[in-house]
Amino acid sequence: MTGLMVNICLLALLVIIVVMVMRTHRLFAVVVLSGAYSLICAVVFVNLDAVDVAFTEAAVGAGISTVLFLAALAVLPANEKQPPGAHTLTSNLAALVIVVIVGGLLIHAAFDLPALGDPNAPAQVHVAPRYLVESDEVLNIPNVVTTVLASYRGFDTLGETIVVFTAGLGVFVLLCGATRTARHTATKDERQGSGRDEG
Amino acid sequence: MNDAPLAVVLAENWNYLVVITLMMSGLFIVISRSNLVKKLVGLSIFQTSVFLFYISVGKVAGGTAPIITGDPDTLYSNPLPHVLILTAIVVGVATTALGLALVLRVHAAFGSIEEDEVLAMKAEDGLPLLRRVAGGEDGE
Numbered sequence: 001m002t003g004l005m006v007n008i009c010l011l012a013l014l015v016i017i018v019v020m021v022m023r024t025h026r027l028f029a030v031v032v033l034s035g036a037y038s039l040i041c042a043v044v045f046v047n048l049d050a051v052d053v054a055f056t057e058a059a060v061g062a063g064i065s066t067v068l069f070l071a072a073l074a075v076l077p078a079n080e081k082q083p084p085g086a087h088t089l090t091s092n093l094a095a096l097v098i099v100v101i102v103g104g105l106l107i108h109a110a111f112d113l114p115a116l117g118d119p120n121a122p123a124q125v126h127v128a129p130r131y132l133v134e135s136d137e138v139l140n141i142p143n144v145v146t147t148v149l150a151s152y153r154g155f156d157t158l159g160e161t162i163v164v165f166t167a168g169l170g171v172f173v174l175l176c177g178a179t180r181t182a183r184h185t186a187t188k189d190e191r192q193g194s195g196r197d198e199g
Numbered sequence: 200m201n202d203a204p205l206a207v208v209l210a211e212n213w214n215y216l217v218v219i220t221l222m223m224s225g226l227f228i229v230i231s232r233s234n235l236v237k238k239l240v241g242l243s244i245f246q247t248s249v250f251l252f253y254i255s256v257g258k259v260a261g262g263t264a265p266i267i268t269g270d271p272d273t274l275y276s277n278p279l280p281h282v283l284i285l286t287a288i289v290v291g292v293a294t295t296a297l298g299l300a301l302v303l304r305v306h307a308a309f310g311s312i313e314e315d316e317v318l319a320m321k322a323e324d325g326l327p328l329l330r331r332v333a334g335g336e337d338g339e
Binding site: 004007008011012014015018019021022027030031034037038041044045048049050051052053056057060061064065068069072073075076077080081092094095096098099100102103106107110111113115116117118119121123124127128131132135136142143144145148149153156157160163164167168170171174175177 | 208210211212213214215216217219220221222223224225226227228230231232233234236237239240241243244247250251254255256257258259260261262263264265266267268269274275276277278279280281282283284285286288289290291292293294295296297299300301302303304306311312313316
């Protein structure tokens with residue numbers, strides 16, 4: 001019962017943080033709020049028995065991604081520009097209509113989901129019992145999440161590593177490309193002097 | 200739907216309701232805000248709401264973390280969603296990093312990270328991204 005109350009309060013806190021993110025125009029505050037959001041998510045994960053996910057979220061979601069955002073903000077402008085009133089109203093209205101329709105449909109569908117914590121829900125009865133029974137006997141590793149991640153679903157993890165590698169390569173190419181193009185254009189300008197065509 | 204009182208229905212579905220609220224708020228930020236950094240924050244809020252949904256589905260009432268204790272009576276939560284979400288968190292940070300690199304590149308090329316300003320500049324002179332250097336084109 002206490003767990004349920006804690007759960008309800010923490011999730012309400014998440015909604016409050018998201019509303020603050022929407023209303024703030026200083027990007028530094030937005031980034032720090034999203035760090036706090038990740039950290040509270042991690043606490044919710046502990047409460048829902050997902051300890052491995054919780055410490056990954058705390059380290060990667062609240063740690064690394066906040067650091068990445070802050071590093072980017074060192075170069076980018078610190079404030080969001082507020083466009084003039086009339087324009088925001090129409091663009092927000094369109095977004096609001098889409099969001100309310102999609103959200104309404106999802107909430108309608110959510111009432112058909114099995115209740116939270118139902119041990120006979122379809123998600124609980126398929127492969128998970130096998131993992132829980134076999135993990136300790138066959139592989140001698142007590143942490144089932146580790147067994148599934150590295151053994152039963154090892155190829156998933158290989159795929160994840162490939163995705164992360166590709167993303168790292170992409171970041172490298174994008175950032176190096178930026179400085180190289182700048183330098184290239186600068187030298188070309190020097191060479192051609194003022195003879196460069198417009199457009 | 201059953202005849203249970205509203206409070207019980209709400210408490211049973213509270214996680215799902217909050218997940219949908221957070222997801223739609225993230226979507227709203229992505230659609231309505233023109234600042235690219237804020238769009239990325241909205242995207243990560245959307246992403247985290249999906250994580251919350253999976254972990255909520257994996258919860259078993261009265262269960263504990265899926266680490267085998269040796270006691271045969273212990274009830275464990277479902278480890279499979281935990282594994283899927285572990286992978287998703289790491290992939291999520293990789294996409295965020297790539298998105299931020301793109302934003303930095305847009306800033307280097309246009310000198311702005313507001314979507315409408317960038318689009319207006321592109322419509323004006325139609326230069327491809329790679330030929331642009333911030334400040335250089337504006338001054339002419």
